[in-house]
Amino acid sequence: MIEIENLTKTYHTSDGAVEALKNVSLKIEDCDIFGIIGMSGAGKSTLVRCINMLERPDSGSVRIDGCDMCALSQKELRRARRSITMIFQGFNLLMQRNCLANVCFPLELEGMKRADARRRAYELLETVGLADKAGAYPSQLSGGQQQRVAIARALATSPKVLLCDEATSALDPTTTNSVLELIRDINRKFGITVIIITHQMSVVESVCRHVAILDGGEVAETGEVAEVFAHPKTAAARRLVFPENDGELVVVKSAGERFIRVVFNGANATGTPLIARMAVERGIEASIAYASTKSIGDKAYGSMLLGICGGDEKVRGAIEYLQKMPDIFAQEVSLNV
Amino acid sequence: MFEKLFSADTLSEAWQVISTQFPLAVWETVYVTVLASFFAVVIGLPLGVLLVTGEKGGVLPLPSWLMHLLNVVINLLRSVPFLILMVLVFPLTRLIVGKVVGTAASVVPLVIAGFPFIARLAESSIREINPNIIEMAQSMGASPFQIIVKVMIPESVPSLLSNLTIAVTTILGYSAMSGVIGGGGLGKIAMNYGYFRYKYLIMIAAVVLLIILVQIIQSAGTRAAVRTDKRLKNKQ
Numbered sequence: 080m081i082e083i084e085n086l087t088k089t090y091h092t093s094d095g096a097v098e099a100l101k102n103v104s105l106k107i108e109d110c111d112i113f114g115i116i117g118m119s120g121a122g123k124s125t126l127v128r129c130i131n132m133l134e135r136p137d138s139g140s141v142r143i144d145g146c147d148m149c150a151l152s153q154k155e156l157r158r159a160r161r162s163i164t165m166i167f168q169g170f171n172l173l174m175q176r177n178c179l180a181n182v183c184f185p186l187e188l189e190g191m192k193r194a195d196a197r198r199r200a201y202e203l204l205e206t207v208g209l210a211d212k213a214g215a216y217p218s219q220l221s222g223g224q225q226q227r228v229a230i231a232r233a234l235a236t237s238p239k240v241l242l243c244d245e246a247t248s249a250l251d252p253t254t255t256n257s258v259l260e261l262i263r264d265i266n267r268k269f270g271i272t273v274i275i276i277t278h279q280m281s282v283v284e285s286v287c288r289h290v291a292i293l294d295g296g297e298v299a300e301t302g303e304v305a306e307v308f309a310h311p312k313t314a315a316a317r318r319l320v321f322p323e324n325d326g327e328l329v330v331v332k333s334a335g336e337r338f339i340r341v342v343f344n345g346a347n348a349t350g351t352p353l354i355a356r357m358a359v360e361r362g363i364e365a366s367i368a369y370a371s372t373k374s375i376g377d378k379a380y381g382s383m384l385l386g387i388c389g390g391d392e393k394v395r396g397a398i399e400y401l402q403k404m405p406d407i408f409a410q411e412v413s414l415n416v
Numbered sequence: 417m418f419e420k421l422f423s424a425d426t427l428s429e430a431w432q433v434i435s436t437q438f439p440l441a442v443w444e445t446v447y448v449t450v451l452a453s454f455f456a457v458v459i460g461l462p463l464g465v466l467l468v469t470g471e472k473g474g475v476l477p478l479p480s481w482l483m484h485l486l487n488v489v490i491n492l493l494r495s496v497p498f499l500i501l502m503v504l505v506f507p508l509t510r511l512i513v514g515k516v517v518g519t520a521a522s523v524v525p526l527v528i529a530g531f532p533f534i535a536r537l538a539e540s541s542i543r544e545i546n547p548n549i550i551e552m553a554q555s556m557g558a559s560p561f562q563i564i565v566k567v568m569i570p571e572s573v574p575s576l577l578s579n580l581t582i583a584v585t586t587i588l589g590y591s592a593m594s595g596v597i598g599g600g601g602l603g604k605i606a607m608n609y610g611y612f613r614y615k616y617l618i619m620i621a622a623v624v625l626l627i628i629l630v631q632i633i634q635s636a637g638t639r640a641a642v643r644t645d646k647r648l649k650n651k652q
């Protein structure tokens with residue numbers, strides 16, 4: 080378990096002090112996939128860098144399985160870091176080493192024998208589906224493949240925790256999904272706790288179980304993804320959860336139309352014409368005002384904004400109908416927040 | 417002064433000198449350059465690494481007075497003209513080699529002039545490394561020493577090689593200059609025959625050989641740098 084308590088970090092720059100983290104407290108359970116989401120500059124990177132002490136917090140504590148990270152000596156910290164590895168937005172592969180040697184890197188640091196390290200590295204490349212690229216250099220790989228190599232490298236030391244700082248931000252949506260799928264597999268297969276930093280709502284929706292919303296260096300909200308996304312309480316959370324409010328998306332509202340937000344959190348909805356069925360079974364006609372969903376495997380993730388005409392009864396009927404489905408959450412939203 | 421440059425007499429005399437003295441001179445020049453470059457790298461490369469890692473916020477921060485001292489010493493040595501430096505280090509040369517003239521003796525001032533230059537070049541090569549890569553290594557629990565030998569140096573090899581080439585050609589140039597006051601090799605021949613005895617043809621031949629040596633070193637260095645660089649996508 081990762082316990083972050085009252086973490087504070089202030090940067091002193093020539094233009095004055097920047098409070099990157101203010102009293103941040105979080106609890107992350109073992110084997111969880113925990114998302115930390117926030118606008119640019121919210122302090123996400125700072126927070127994740129404080130977890131492995133790449134950045135020393137000014138005050139507060141980070142405990143991993145009861146071990147106080149702030150209290151470790153440099154040497155102990157280096158050892159601890161082997162069980163808290165990290166992947167990055169820019170992949171950060173060693174460009175002069177081939178893939179196999181890149182995966183060997185953390186094993187070399189540990190002093191593992193060369194032959195053993197290569198064997199293990201090869202297995203890991205197989206795990207991420209890149210065994211055929213063992214001899215290729217990073218410059219010869221696509222971004223998605225490079226990130227897979229980085230993931231294999233991060234797994235080499237059998238870590239307890241995997242920190243992902245904007246790991247998919249440089250990838251296109253399809254590649255993002257396949258990398259997220261890999262992360263989910265790894266979480267399941269090896270029982271590794273995963274912390275995902277992102278500014279993309281869709282990433283959290285598709286893989287995370289719990290989420291914390293960071294706003295201006297503070298935790299605005301935290302809880303289960305479905306819960307937080309279905310009932311965002313704070314303004315910061317609503318800004319992230321309802322992108323339709325950010326001005327980019329203009330929902331054309333016809334008279335008397337009301338809106339329901341539907342969140343798919345791994346629902347078995349693909350292949351089921353949900354909206355059409357609702358129309359047939361309940362006689363409720365819904366128009367889709369906004370949708371950002373995707374299916375991974377046979378499960379649907381994401382959210383949708385449905386416009387419904389016909390007053391209270393229809394709206395309540397629709398919510399009730401949709402709520403009955405497993406892993407779907409529906410809630411009426413007012414669009415003028 | 418060049419009117420009798422190609423008369424039969426001067427040609428045969430020049431050929432005489434070239435065939436008897438040049439092989440040894442070329443050998444001396446190459447040998448001095450290689451030896452001096454080697455020691456200059458041995459001293460300069462670690463210093464170049466320290467110039468980067470020793471900074472505040474670097475991988476291996478050193479006390480700031482030490483960094484200041486290092487920078488001042490390097491700048492000082494870099495700003496003294498080579499011939500004057502050569503005279504200044506006579507006592508040191510005598511201490512190490514036992515005499516101040518001759519081929520072996522010129523290695524000492526060449527190393528003293530070469531290592532600060534190499535330190536600066538190595539510094540700039542190592543600064544080119546993406547700082548995120550260093551952070552990656554730290555996040556995996558690499559010690560400062562491991563970061564230096566497993567990340568910083570291997571990742572900057574292509575750049576180090578092309579900078580090393582610059583350093584070696586510069587040291588070659590200095591070694592020719594050392595011929596003025598006691599150094600051996602092609603520089604000495606060019607001085608002795610061209611400057612003191614007005615045998616310009618021999619001087620020109622010596623200079624041409626120096627040019628050829630520089631060309632060989634430069635193209636070998638460039639090739640090695642390109643060949644080792646795994647960032648370049650489309651080579652064979």
Ligand SMILES: Nc1ncnc2c1ncn2[C@@H]1O[C@H](COP(=O)(O)OP(=O)(O)OP(=O)(O)O)[C@@H](O)[C@H]1O
Pocket residue numbers: 090091092097098099117118119120121122123124125126278
């Ligand atoms: N090394 C630093 N020195 C000074 N200020 C910094 C430093 N690192 C971060 N900051 C400041 O701290 C705040 C939080 O930065 P941080 O990088 O954690 O944001 P972020 O949420 O990761 O943003 P992004 O999504 O853009 O990566 C920002 O205001 C930033 O300017």
Ligand SMILES: [Mg+2]
Pocket residue numbers: 123124125245
């Ligand atoms: Mg960031």
